[in-house]
Amino acid sequence: MDWLKRMNLVLEYIEQNLDGDIDYKKMAQVASSSEYHFSRMFASISGIALSEYIRRRRLTLAAFDIQKSDLRILDIALKYGYDSVDSFSRAFKRTHGITPSTARKKGVQLKAYPTISFQLSIKGDTEMDYRIEKLDYDMRIIGKSKSVKTSRAFKTIPNLWNTAKKDGFMQELIDLSWENPKCTLESLLGICGKEAAIMDDEFVYFMGVRYDGEPPNDMETLLIPPSTWAVFPNIVEAWKRLYSEWVPTSGYELANLPCIECYYGPKHNPRHELWVPVLPK
Known part of the structure; x- marks a missing residue:
């Protein structure tokens, strides 16, 4: 279905821009949706607010960078849209339960939020009057x-x-x-x-x-x-x-x-x- 394809294109756009600017108007255009309705539509279909999904994906990739690279914490924070180490550390700890500096240690437990995808599910067993x-x-x-x-x-x-x-x-x-x-x-x-x-x-x-x-x-x-x-x-x-x-x-x-x-x-x-x-x- 067209709407399903369009919503998955939005997910691709998000993934391609997690380390840059994500334009909400652009996402609405990709989905062929009005700006009024896009965020609510995304949340209704996915079960998660759009901003929260983007935040989780960025912090997932940030954790990978911390463990796999020698980039400074500040550089990683800036890469994923945070303007300071403090704001990045607070968001990182809310998601992963530990600070970014602690995440550099081997053997620590982190959380990975995978990319979602939209698929057709069979609903509609109850009629909708309109x-x-x-x-x-x-x-x-x-x-x-x-x-x-x-x-x-x-x-x-x-x-x-x-x-x-x-x-x-x-x-x-x-x-x-x-x-x-x-x-x-x-x-x-x-x-x-x-x-x-x-x-x-x-x-x-x-x-x-x-x-x-x-x-x-x-x-x-x-x-x-x-x-x-x-x-x-x-x-x-x-x-x-x-x-x-x-x-x-x-x-x-x-x-x-x-x-x-x-x-x-x-x-x-x-x-x-x-x-x-x-x-x-």
């Missing part, structure tokens, strides 16, 4: 943004909404939301990635509602152009299966726009949906 929505107008959203660590997103985002409920921000959004809806995307919205820059360790989460009036002074405005969306009920389940199950077989590519988490009011069925921007292949 529908395609096309919105032919600019979507103007107002609200506030928060920085979220990717590894803690599933815990942090519910806490953000709980805080918004307690401090009155959620009610403020509800009061500003549309009384006469133009489409089904009328609710509290969580936009995953306000900007198109790849940030593997964290992203900007935007909490808001669709609104065409003048926004309050303490709120930002986000404009999303006319787009086609694949819509899935149950946000958590959809995130788990989107990249590894639905995208590879759907006939769609992910568009270079953020996903939107849509939280509806009481008695609405479903209670929440994930809106994913797509383009036909």
Whole structure:
């Protein structure tokens, strides 16, 4: 399958550049993926964050260099992207359990993280409900943004909404939301990635509602152009299966726009949906 080949080409690119600069935008291009989605897609399919995989591979090769060469520790640190011996030593010890200087001794135990490869696995024994929505107008959203660590997103985002409920921000959004809806995307919205820059360790989460009036002074405005969306009920389940199950077989590519988490009011069925921007292949 094309997506499988592209992801393995990304792994080749990483291996070829472990001792140099690794360009996240270049990786997204190799994968024919949008910048918004690449890091999350990699983590979903591989089971490890992209930055963590690169770090492990670099420290694996660094350990080989320490044991097999006479290079100075500083030179090895610089080779694998660390700007000082101290930062390299801390990372090395977290991975291998010993310092780089101790690793020079014969008989010490080190850890080697091999190159991963993507292979086809048979899934899909449980169906995924979805529908395609096309919105032919600019979507103007107002609200506030928060920085979220990717590894803690599933815990942090519910806490953000709980805080918004307690401090009155959620009610403020509800009061500003549309009384006469133009489409089904009328609710509290969580936009995953306000900007198109790849940030593997964290992203900007935007909490808001669709609104065409003048926004309050303490709120930002986000404009999303006319787009086609694949819509899935149950946000958590959809995130788990989107990249590894639905995208590879759907006939769609992910568009270079953020996903939107849509939280509806009481008695609405479903209670929440994930809106994913797509383009036909």
